[in-house]
Amino acid sequence: MKKRVVLGFSGGVDSAVSAILLKESGYEVHGLYLDTGSAENIENVIKAANKIEMPINIADVKDRLNDLVCKPFAAAYAAGKTPNPCIVCNPEVKFNALLREADRLCCEHIASGHYARAVNGQLFKGQAQNDQSYLLCRIKKEQLVRLILPLGDYNKEEARKIAREHSLDSADKPASMEICFIPAGDHAAYIENLGIVPKPGRIMFEGRQVGEHDGIHKFTIGQRRHANIAAGERIYVSEINAETGDVIMGRLHDLMSNRLYVNEIKYLTNPPEAESRCSVRIRHSKQSYEAKLIPMRADSGIVIFTEPARAATPGQTAAFYDGDRVIGGGLIEKAYKLDREN
Incomplete structure (x- = not known):
């Protein structure tokens, strides 16, 4: 009897190739599309699922996404932080829905098209070019133990090659870098449209005011800004004071x-x-920093870097690794500057 798996399916190249690889490995694959409100996407998803002869169901996650991801995202930006909504969405919305569907269909496993490796209930980096283990560092253990990641040993170009071999429409579509609930990519406008009024204030440099702004939600640590500053070198946003x-x-x-x-x-x-x-x-990139992790309470700790880290940003996630294995991840509450003790 075939093993059965529920695959998170968007119709894009990653989830489509994941379906193909799972079927070639002998799994009975059931697709699940997470409906966030786009009727056009649903039509494309059904067409893509039919192309690979995979049954597809749809889960309405709009309310859960709004309550657990969208609202906290907007509130964090309005408080001067820079959140990563995908890291919250994966355990709280996406894999939550996949597990519920797997239980409903009596499937042993869930799967997604992330470029990382899940082996015996542990999470590891994928191939360096496209590794997405950072985005999965805060999933739940009960999700990880049932998770299959078919693309763990592939990179994006290899996935596209498989898609071309199967004549998939998604084979050469450009990857989307946008947040799914902000399709225009303008997070500041999204926050303002929710009726949130972020705090305006001064732009400061070396203790003096050099300008004004109309909302801290338009800034993030490390961002280059063209301010009226004659400093002779590049100038960046180094701190946001929400108070x-x-x-x-x-x-x-x-x-x-x-x-x-x-x-x-x-x-x-x-x-x-x-x-x-x-x-x-400290962000979704290849760069990592050697450090010591000092646990404090059960869910907090101090990270001490061997070499200074650039643009560590409150609200972002710090993911911890032992070699290629993911230990876990937490939210950056405070970054201590080199010349400060508090």
Whole structure:
């Protein structure tokens, strides 16, 4: 009897190729499309599922997405933080829906088209070119133990090649970098349309005011801004003060941090009981930093970098690794600048 799996299916090249690989491995694959409100997408998804002869169901996740992802995303930006909604959505919306559908259909496994590896209930990096393990660092253990990631040993171009071999319409479509609930990519307008009024304030550089702004939600740490500053070198947003509304500009040195305070840590392995060495990613990129992780409470800790980290940003996620294995991840609450103690 074939093993059965529920695959998160968007109709894009990653999920379509995942379906093909699962079927070639002998699985009975059931697709699940997460409906966030686009009727046009549903038509395309059904067409793509029919092309690969896979049954497809639709789960309405609009309310859950709004409550657990969209509203907190907007509130965090309005508070001067820079959240990553995909890291929240994966465990709370996407894999939650996949598990419910798998239980309903009596399927042993769930699957997604992320470029990472799930092996024996542990999560590992995928191929370096397209590794997406960072986006999965806060999923739940009960989700991970049933998760299959068919693209773990592939890169994007290899996936596209498979899609071409099967004449899939998605084979050469460009990858979307947009947040799914902000299709225009304008997060500031999205926040304002929700009726949230972020704090305006001053733009400061070296203790003096050099301008004004109409909302801290339009800034993020590390962002280059063209301000009226004759500094002789590149200037960046180095700090956002949510209480006063001040946006502090600085030089490259002012972006560097040697410590982080991280909370709401979700561990995919046994939580460390004492100080331990690890590598840390502070955004969705290939760059990682060697560090010590010092646990405090069950879900918080201090990260001390071996070398300073650039543009560590409150609201973003710090993902912890032991080699290729993902230990877990938490939210950056505070980044300590090189020349400051608090």
